Amino acid sequence: MSSKDCTDQSSHDHSNEQNGQTLMVLGTASDVGKSIVTAALCRIFAQDGWRTAPFKSQNMSNNSYVTPDGKEIGRAQGVQADACRIAATTDMNPILLKPKGDMTSQVVVHGVPYADLEARAYRESYLPTAEKIVKDALNRLRKNYEVVVMEGAGSPAEINLKSRDIVNMNAAKWGDAPVVLVADIDRGGVFASIVGTMEILEPEERARVGGFIINKFRGDVSLLQPGLDWLEERTGKPVLGVIPYLPMLGIEDEDSASLDSKRQVIKKSSSTTVDNESERLDIAIIRFPRISNFTDMDPLFEEKDLEVRYMTHVSEWGNPDAVILPGSKNTSEDLIYLRETGLAERIVQYAEKESGFVVGICGGYQMLGNRLLDPKQVESMHTELAGLGILPVITTFAGEKRTVRVSGETKLFAASSALSPSATSVLTPIVGYEIHMGRTDYEQAVDRPFAISAEVQDGAALHDGRIFGTYIHGILHNDDFRRNWINTIRASKGLKPLEANLRFQENREAAFDRLADHVRKHLDLTRIYEMMGLKSIM
Numbered sequence: 001m002s003s004k005d006c007t008d009q010s011s012h013d014h015s016n017e018q019n020g021q022t023l024m025v026l027g028t029a030s031d032v033g034k035s036i037v038t039a040a041l042c043r044i045f046a047q048d049g050w051r052t053a054p055f056k057s058q059n060m061s062n063n064s065y066v067t068p069d070g071k072e073i074g075r076a077q078g079v080q081a082d083a084c085r086i087a088a089t090t091d092m093n094p095i096l097l098k099p100k101g102d103m104t105s106q107v108v109v110h111g112v113p114y115a116d117l118e119a120r121a122y123r124e125s126y127l128p129t130a131e132k133i134v135k136d137a138l139n140r141l142r143k144n145y146e147v148v149v150m151e152g153a154g155s156p157a158e159i160n161l162k163s164r165d166i167v168n169m170n171a172a173k174w175g176d177a178p179v180v181l182v183a184d185i186d187r188g189g190v191f192a193s194i195v196g197t198m199e200i201l202e203p204e205e206r207a208r209v210g211g212f213i214i215n216k217f218r219g220d221v222s223l224l225q226p227g228l229d230w231l232e233e234r235t236g237k238p239v240l241g242v243i244p245y246l247p248m249l250g251i252e253d254e255d256s257a258s259l260d261s262k263r264q265v266i267k268k269s270s271s272t273t274v275d276n277e278s279e280r281l282d283i284a285i286i287r288f289p290r291i292s293n294f295t296d297m298d299p300l301f302e303e304k305d306l307e308v309r310y311m312t313h314v315s316e317w318g319n320p321d322a323v324i325l326p327g328s329k330n331t332s333e334d335l336i337y338l339r340e341t342g343l344a345e346r347i348v349q350y351a352e353k354e355s356g357f358v359v360g361i362c363g364g365y366q367m368l369g370n371r372l373l374d375p376k377q378v379e380s381m382h383t384e385l386a387g388l389g390i391l392p393v394i395t396t397f398a399g400e401k402r403t404v405r406v407s408g409e410t411k412l413f414a415a416s417s418a419l420s421p422s423a424t425s426v427l428t429p430i431v432g433y434e435i436h437m438g439r440t441d442y443e444q445a446v447d448r449p450f451a452i453s454a455e456v457q458d459g460a461a462l463h464d465g466r467i468f469g470t471y472i473h474g475i476l477h478n479d480d481f482r483r484n485w486i487n488t489i490r491a492s493k494g495l496k497p498l499e500a501n502l503r504f505q506e507n508r509e510a511a512f513d514r515l516a517d518h519v520r521k522h523l524d525l526t527r528i529y530e531m532m533g534l535k536s537i538m
Contacts, residue, residue, distance in 0.1 A: 071111020325364025
């Protein structure tokens with residue numbers, strides 16, 4: 001099988017065709033692996049020389065992605081665009097629902113907040129409008145790309161949702177897309193879930209299903225064969241592949257449910273592997289009920305000298321070397337949660353009396369301040385709340401959301417590494433993105449802002465960066481900055497610094513290829529190409 005960059009169009013001239021070809025990836029339930037299978041197919045088609053784009057008409061997630069033009073989409077579609085080696089646009093996820101509480105979500109349309117709507121109001125009042133938005137976005141993608149890999153949401157067999165469906169079988173029909181149905185064998189009941197889904201679908205919907213993908217398989221596939229034969233005979237549809245479980249995938253998750261199984265990964269091939277368990281740092285991350293953009297933490301799980309964990313209650317505190325307050329979709333409510341669980345008081349004690357390392361990102365940064373003001377009740381019903389009082393800043397929530405990619409420099413930690421003792425005035429470059437509705441101002445002097453750029457000063461730092469807050473998501477994806485911060489903590493414990501050997505973005509790109517190679521081995525791509533009316537490159 002030959003491989004070509006997706007920008008190379010020489011072997012596929014579709015300039016005279018009105019619409020690119022489509023494929024819809026649906027699942028028997030949530031969290032069966034639709035997003036990852038879609039990403040794998042995106043990279044496979046791109047490797048095969050097709051100009052490919054992802055599409056999900058409606059996504060529900062607080063883990064979002066900022067496009068190059070400063071708009072907000074679901075993180076899964078941003079990741080899938082990366083798999084295609086293209087820039088993400090809002091056409092790839094025209095409607096994003098960001099849950100704010102029970103039954104209420106912020107509705108983001110083409111990357112811009114539209115309104116906060118309760119579930120009933122959204123279904124009854126907005127979905128008829130949403131249909132045209134979805135169709136127009138999909139049509140634009142099909143005109144600009146040769147292949148569009150569409151992803152559904154949850155299950156297409158939810159009886160109570162089918163009448164207003166804009167994301168599953170109706171979207172497949174609008175895109176004239178053949179469907180592959182993904183099921184997760186790891187959770188059990190895989191045959192019942194597939195057959196049950198097919199039974200509930202309408203006849204014309206069943207006819208659109210081209211076959212099944214059984215995902216997350218562990219064991220000897222020959223032992224599964226009798227079940228596969230029965231399934232094909234029972235449904236009249238082929239099993240297109242049985243995809244073995246792939247550990248240590250290296251591609252970020254979208255759903256916070258994945259945090260339940262998040263574990264530290266130690267890669268023995270690296271020269272920075274720490275043999276002495278006592279030299280590993282304990283990094284504790286607060287898992288808010290409304291945690292957002294938790295993929296900010298992903299690089300930490302790949303650092304060889306860290307043990308990284310999430311905690312939800314003060315009883316899980318232990319003896320951390322650093323505590324991180326991540327982003328939140330509702331800063332006020334999650335701040336109240338910190339107080340209810342005893343974590344608020346413990347964080348303050350850790351920062352002030354125990355000289356602990358504390359980091360706040362976006363919502364976490366806002367919580368570290370003195371006060372949260374919300375006079376127009378933009379985010380919650382609380383017009384004013386006392387913050388943790390660790391950073392001398394005050395946040396005021398406003399109706400306009402700031403979504404922008406940013407780049408700048410920081411002096412923090414550049415001098416901390418014994419590997420570069422002369423780096424006292426070195427500025428470390430950083431890149432990331434902002435997504436927030438609050439404005440944070442200094443109430444009194446801080447040591448320094450966290451970072452500076454040509455446009456703005458960001459964040460606040462105290463005690464040479466032992467405590468800092470920033471609005472920059474993705475800050476820990478900056479390899480040199482991350483390693484310098486870790487080495488600062490190591491130095492505080494009398495440990496030697498380590499080289500910055502981890503290159504997270506390079507590893508991520510390699511992970512896409514690893515995923516694509518894995519899926520190629522276990523998927524009947526010839527049949528999938530035939531379903532789409534395309535010829536595979538052999």
